[in-house]
Amino acid sequence: NAGVTQTPKFQVLKTGQSMTLQCAQDMNHEYMSWYRQDPGMGLRLIHYSVGAGITDQGEVPNGYNVSRSTTEDFPLRLLSAAPSQTSVYFCASSYSNGDGYTFGSGTRLTVV
Amino acid sequence: RKEVEQDPGPFNVPEGATVAFNCTYSNSASQSFFWYRQDCRKEPKLLMSVYSSGNEDGRFTAQLNRASQYISLLIRDSKLSDSATYLCVVPGTASKLTFGTGTRLQVTL
Numbered sequence: 001n002a003g004v005t006q007t008p009k010f011q012v013l014k015t016g017q018s019m020t021l022q023c024a025q026d027m028n029h030e031y032m033s034w035y036r037q038d039p040g041m042g043l044r045l046i047h048y049s050v051g052a053g054i055t056d057q058g059e060v061p062n063g064y065n066v067s068r069s070t071t072e073d074f075p076l077r078l079l080s081a082a083p084s085q086t087s088v089y090f091c092a093s094s095y096s097n098g099d100g101y102t103f104g105s106g107t108r109l110t111v112v
Numbered sequence: 113r114k115e116v117e118q119d120p121g122p123f124n125v126p127e128g129a130t131v132a133f134n135c136t137y138s139n140s141a142s143q144s145f146f147w148y149r150q151d152c153r154k155e156p157k158l159l160m161s162v163y164s165s166g167n168e169d170g171r172f173t174a175q176l177n178r179a180s181q182y183i184s185l186l187i188r189d190s191k192l193s194d195s196a197t198y199l200c201v202v203p204g205t206a207s208k209l210t211f212g213t214g215t216r217l218q219v220t221l
Contacts, residue, residue, distance in 0.1 A: 104155060
C-alpha cells in the first residue's frame with residue numbers, strides 16, 4: 001500500500017514548456033485534489049475530482065488542466081509554464097466527503 | 113474576513129510546556145474541521161479531526177466553538193518532535209478543503 005504517489009519530486013521548466021505532474025493512489029479513494037503551496041499563502045486548491053470521469057475547478061485553476069480517467073490516477077497538466085507557477089504541488093486523496101485527505105510527498109516545480 | 117485565519121507564530125515554547133493555537137473560520141455552515149501537521153519541506157499529515165464534542169488523542173486536544181467560529185488545538189507536555197507548522201483546515205462542498213496559512217511551533221530544550 002503506497003498511499004499517494006507523486007512524480008516527479010523535482011522539476012525545472014523553461015517558460016512556455018508544458019508538462020504533466022503525475023499522481024496515483026492505491027487506496028480506492030473517490031476524492032482527489034491538486035493543491036499548490038506558496039510561502040505565506042497556504043495551500044490553494046487548483047482542481048479536484050469526486051470520482052472517475054468527474055473534475056471541477058478549484059480556487060486557482062488557470063493554466064492547469066486535469067483528467068480522471070481512472071479512480072487511481074489524477075494527472076495535472078501545465079499547458080504553458082509561467083514563472084508564477086513556480087511552487088510546490090501536492091496531490092491528495094480521500095475516501096469520502098468529510099474524511100481527512102492523504103497527501104503525496106509533493107513536486108517542487110521551478111519555472112525559469 | 114478570510115475563510116480560515118491562523119496566527120502565523122512562531123510560538124517558541126520549552127519542552128514540557130502546554131501550548132494552544134486558535135483558528136477562526138468564516139463559514140458558519142461548516143460541520144467538520146481538521147488539524148494537519150506539516151514538517152519543513154514535507155507534505156501535510158492529518159493530525160486529528162475536530163468534532164462538535166471535541167477530540168482528544170494523547171497529548172493533543174482539539175475543541176470547536178461554533179458560537180465564536182473558532183477551533184483550537186492544545187498540546188500538553190510539548191516534545192521537541194512537536195516542532196512543526198500546524199494547519200487548520202475547513203472542508204467545504206465536495207470535500208474541497210480550505211487551509212489556513214499555518215501556525216509555526218518551535219519547541220526548545
